[in-house]
Amino acid sequence: MMRFTLLLIGLLSTSACGDLCDRAHAATEELAEKGKACAPGDATPTDTTACRTWVKDCTDADISELDQSYACLSEMGTCTPTAKAAWVAQMDACFTNLSRLSIGCVTAMAKSQ
Incomplete structure (x- = not known):
């Protein structure tokens, strides 16, 4: 589950400076670190x-x-094993707006994988 969500993050990616792709890399790298206690190496x-x-x-x-x-x-x-479900739910909530992405954007992301 965590791997799928982080793949989605990688696909749909973004922090505060640089272009979208730089922000995407920084955000996913940071999220991987924050989630390490719940899904190490994932x-x-x-x-x-x-x-x-x-x-x-x-x-x-x-x-x-x-x-x-x-x-x-x-x-x-940061995720802790005792609060993993709540942390994952919070992370999932960050993506509720992505259903509004254009079909062109989603298609291009899918083709890049």
């Missing part, structure tokens, strides 16, 4: 090269939605 940061390929097909609105999701992730605390 996360891979976003590949910035792949991101720069698919992001060209995303609209400004898509990028805004992605930024909101990764700002949410950046605010997450």
Whole structure:
């Protein structure tokens, strides 16, 4: 479950400076560290090269939605084994807006994998 969610993060990726792909890499790298106690070795940061390929097909609105999701992730605390379910639920809540991504953006992300 954690691996799938972090893959989704990598696909739909974003922190505060740099382009979307730099922010995506930083956010997923940070999230992997925060989740280490619950799923050690189960996360891979976003590949910035792949991101720069698919992001060209995303609209400004898509990028805004992605930024909101990764700002949410950046605010997450560190996962502890006793609070794993709540932590995963909080992480999942960061992605509720991603259903609004354009089909072009989603298709490009899927093709990059």
